[in-house]
Amino acid sequence: MSAADWYAHKSLGDGLFWIQERFYQSDNRANIWLLRGTHQDVVIDTGLGLRSLPDYIDSKGLLGKDPQRKNPLLAIATHAHFDHSGACTSSNRWASTAQSDREIAEAPCPGWRARNYKVKAVQPTHILQEGDVINLGDRQLTVLHMPGHSRGSICLHDRDNKLLFSGDVVYDGAMIDWLPYSHVSDYISSCERLVGLVDSEQVDQVLPGHYNAFGAKRLHRIATGYISRAETCPAKFSTFAWRTLAGVALRAFNPRSAC
Ligand SMILES: [Zn+2]
Known part of the structure; x- marks a missing residue:
């Protein structure tokens, strides 16, 4: 399954997008927020990381643009739990991977099994x-x-x-x-x-990690x-x-x- 099929999104206006993993059918399914700025865009939480979120965002033309270039995209995990940090974490231990085959309505690739899944480690560029x-x-x-x-x-x-x-x-x-x-x-x-x-x-609207x-x-x-x-x-x-x-x-x- 391609990244374009794995996710879905909705524009909430004013440069804010809500993205979800369509085939992860669980209470653990996290909200992914994309917020555009004039110089840089940011994705807040990244889901499971089973398919490429940057590929999806790119394929749907969601990044802000000036006439010269697409905005750079920054990814921030609100915390290290697996349903939020996708490929953003450097440690599988902290990511606490926990999911079952029942929660994945369509496998992201042939033969995929939840028990074999692990978060692919990356080094964070910055600890907030x-x-x-x-x-x-x-x-x-x-x-x-x-x-x-x-x-x-x-x-x-x-x-x-x-x-x-x-x-x-x-x-x-x-x-x-x-x-x-x-x-x-x-x-x-x-x-x-x-x-x-x-x-x-100081707060009018809350964009939460779930629901x-x-x-x-x-x-x-x-x-x-x-x-x-x-x-x-x-x-x-x-x-x-x-x-x-x-x-x-x-x-x-x-x-x-x-x-
Ligand atoms: Zn959590």
């Missing part, structure tokens, strides 16, 4: 830090380090346009704080920061809901049990070769 600013020309994205779901989770904040690309820090579904590198008290602090962004009117986009009121409700649940019912045992089970399950996957 809190406060870094990614300059796309007419747009700037500020890096917010928001640990809790994972140690390295980030959000990208377009302050001028009040957009928040939130990865798995927050989406409109059950938030996951029980993975091996999750941390509940860090997650509470990150949610307090999200509430602060809403209270100071649909939503607005500031919903962001406030989700973040305050998590804080009150985590503070009133820490569920230390179940968090510990889930983390242990998840760690064992992830170690049981022993990827051997990619197609």
